[in-house]
Amino acid sequence: MALVASALTGFGFSLVYPGFGVEAVRRVPPQSRGLAMGAYTAFLDLAQGLASPAPGLIATGARMNVVFLASAVTVLCAVLVAAWLMRHPAMKPL
Secondary structure, eight states: OHHHHHHHHHHHHHHHHHHHHHHHHHTSOGGGHHHHHHHHHHHHHHHHHHHTTHHHHHHHHSOHHHHHHHHHHHHHHHHHHHHHHHHSOOOOOO
16 A cells, blocks of 8 residues: 555656656746746755655654545645646746
């Protein structure tokens, strides 16, 4: 079960990371795209570094079902951001 869950998580991440990266780069002028990709990668690394211990901290003060609830809320927030990005496409460069 853990192996299947890990594979499913990896598969989902392999789609989300480049998808949001494309949007981050598409929304800036061409001369700033390298900086945008660097900032996207840096903030993703920072977010992973901060978010990795968060479920453990939640679990120490609450039951395990709260950890899953917090994870579901996080995923829902990502879905909302993706939906907003789909409704507001990047402007075409001149």
